[in-house]
Amino acid sequence: MYSLVCRWKSIRSLLLASSTFASIALVVIQPSQAIALEEKSPISILEVVNRATENGYSDIREIELSSGGKVYELEAHDRHGQEVEITIDATTGVILKVEKENE
Structure with missing residues (x-):
């Protein structure tokens, strides 16, 4: 028991x-x-262009949303007229990387 x-x-x-x-x-x-996890929509192309021009880049072209929609990559000229490739975060608009193009 x-x-x-x-x-x-x-x-x-x-x-x-x-x-x-x-x-x-x-x-x-x-x-x-x-x-x-909420996936934020990418910022608009106009916002990308504004972000780049606010930071002194001009002659902006070839804007591409890449890396699965996470970043924008674009080609432009810096303040010195040098061609650069800019990587911008697609949701925040923060410039992540600027690389000078090899000529």
Whole structure:
């Protein structure tokens, strides 16, 4: 009789513990599933051009949305007239990289 009671308490404890962990697991898992990473839309071409000209680039051409829509790549001239390739973050408009073109 004693061992049956002990087993029942053990089983009951396990069930309570497992249901508690299951609840915790649901709390942990559900928000990550419910909160999908929002993919922001890329900024417009006009905004890309404005961002580049605000930073002193001119003669902007060949604007391309690349890297799966994450960046804009464009060719332009810097303040010294040198041809450059500019990489701009497609969602924030931040200039990430400027490379001088080899002539």
